[in-house]
Amino acid sequence: MGKAKKRGFQNCINTGMSLGALPSCCSREDAVSFVIKNISADNLGPETKDVISLFGITAEELSEAGASYEALVALKAVL
Numbered sequence: 001m002g003k004a005k006k007r008g009f010q011n012c013i014n015t016g017m018s019l020g021a022l023p024s025c026c027s028r029e030d031a032v033s034f035v036i037k038n039i040s041a042d043n044l045g046p047e048t049k050d051v052i053s054l055f056g057i058t059a060e061e062l063s064e065a066g067a068s069y070e071a072l073v074a075l076k077a078v079l
Contacts, residue, residue, distance in 0.1 A: 005054065031055045032065050039071045049078045 026034075031051050038048040039062070051057070052075065059072050059079045072079065 008054070028055055028057075032057060032061055035062065036065045036067060039067050039075075044071075044074055049075070052078050 031054075035048055035051055035057060038044070057079075059075075062072060062075075062079075063069075
């Protein structure tokens, strides 16, 4: 994680914004698994969208991790 991304990530964690469900240090793999878990639970809210945009997760990564086509279509605006 780069310095600017890490600073933005820490600011979200410390202020209790939507990324509060993630640990204080998160790898890309952790972020992808977090997004897949939220997609499986039909939670496509701002928390999920913020993680996708923060890490720049692509539709290909999500499909390889197990996301369905319908979920990817629902997240089309974010991806």
